[in-house]
Amino acid sequence: MQRLIEGVHKFRVEAFGRYRDLFHKLAHEGQHPQTLFITCADSRVLAELITQSQPGELFVVKNVGNIVPPASATGRTNSTSAAIEFAVEVLGVHDIVVCGHSQCGAMGALMRGGVDGALLPHFSRWLELAAPVRDVVNTLYFHLSAEAERQRAAEEENVLFALGNLLTYPCFQARLADQQLNLHGWFYRIGTGELFAYDPVGGQFQPLLPPAETKPA
């Protein structure tokens, strides 16, 4: 805790000045982020850092396993669905990124059959929202025997599962049709800092290239 308090003081004294005008503007004009960024609560995945974003640019949702519940899960109140609705309907974001990552403990637990429901009742129920991911991996990746390979497959399939679940929200259909909203599946490799983007044409994650190097569609 001492480290955190020292950090707060350092921010006020050394860093805030660099952002003073920007925060002043954001405080008076409100936030208008262009992107909803959904990623894992993992402490090694920092949305603003890996995208080099400024305050006010990203509306970030972090949850355990970057799981997106389907709209049909509204009976079970969850902050992720609330944030999705707010970002789309109120903030009017133009892009939604779901960013999975390597060494994801949640996906590892999912592939090992879940967690102890008596000890971790909330985590257990939350993780079961991604049970279809485990089924996909067991079906399509049955040839993978190493636990790490199966976890990696789950980490990537979980991103695609999340994108599919986003489509179940009623607020998405019209906006996607007239291209007011774009969905992106990303994958962050912790050990190297690399980002990959899902290519729906090729059906796999490809290195995320700088805009100038992006091949024409």
Ligand SMILES: [Zn+2]
């Ligand atoms: Zn994770």
